[in-house]
Amino acid sequence: MTAGTPGGRIPSKWEEITAADPSHSAWYVQRFRDLAAQGRDTAGEARLVDAMLERGSRVLDAGCGPGRVGGYLHRAGHEVVGVDVDPVLIAAAEEDHPGPQWLVGDLAELDLPTRGVTGEFDVIVCAGNVMTFVAPVTREAVLAGFARHLAPSGRVVVGFGAGRDYEFEEFFADAERAGLAVDLTLSTWDLRPFTDGADFLVAVLSRAS
Template sequence: MSGRIPSRWEERVAADPAHSTWYVERFRALTAQGTDIVGEARLVDAMLERGSRVLDAGCGPGRIGGYLHRAGHVVVGVDVDPVLIEAAEQDHPGPTWLVGDLAELDLPGRGIAAGFDAIVCAGNVMTFLAPSTRGAVLAGFARHLAPDGRAVVGFGADRGYEFPQFFADAEKAGLSVDVRLSTWDLRPFTDGSEFLVAVFSRAA
């Protein structure tokens, strides 16, 4: 761990130790208000058969993985922030929640030897990575996908990771883009889109 590169999220938490708790309480408050915070999970659920194996990559406090578990899927959630994982365990029991670095993703023996049917990476997680680890994270996604599995990644523009570079990195990592959208509710992607939702499969 000594040579590990901290993510931008970890740098933010180091600068403001209360940030993780604020983030948890923000989503708890939105849930209490009845706000729809699981649109990403509904899109992923629509792609899957019941009982599919799902990796929630950068799961945060568990809103997406928790929904997918309740929908009948086998979910593993990974996040680098132990405060967020603790909240996921409290608020969304059932999935396997793990503290871990996506750049070092290695999940043998978790009941997913054949790979995940879906990997979801939402919430701007890609933009919170250390830039030098992005390729490793995407390669980890490709490595952990089942042969017919798909990875769904969403993040906003103007957050330090340009979309063309992301697609180039994904291709280099062994992912082939199947669908490009501008929202989680399936609106088409254009050159002027301010958000990207990309669906990938493993490259042949």
């Protein structure tokens, strides 16, 4: 995958943040290194995804950041590709979690080789509030890219919090227009049910029939 070129491409919210504060990416990397060094649990998202898969499944870690989710899934025996728009985060993923294929790229322009198989990923995981960091006008395009890269029986798992300028109902509408159907909604990565007023959403989606 090639990263998008500056001309004509809409920058993500994350890119706007890092342009305003060039130290932000390094701070983010160090934050998760510190949490791991403290023995904190940073693998809840990955455990949920792992429970959905057979060994050796193909996983796309969309907005992979410094690689904590994809790295865990690789060590669990899956074939992982991680994509993130931030080269600093990709460099950290390569250093801290060798094994997966880590790529710099814009999720709104997702175009990964599928070895001749249309939509080859068994799970696409988009954790860490990533959907709230893409440019708002590209949200539907990002979800449509997930649908294109999904195996026929595959699933997309998206998690993000409330109060981040992306209402849950708006997300559901974008997903439907992108060709995805909601199979399950949770309010945490440890399987607590989604309820009215929940401050976090974990949505499991599949290709719409």
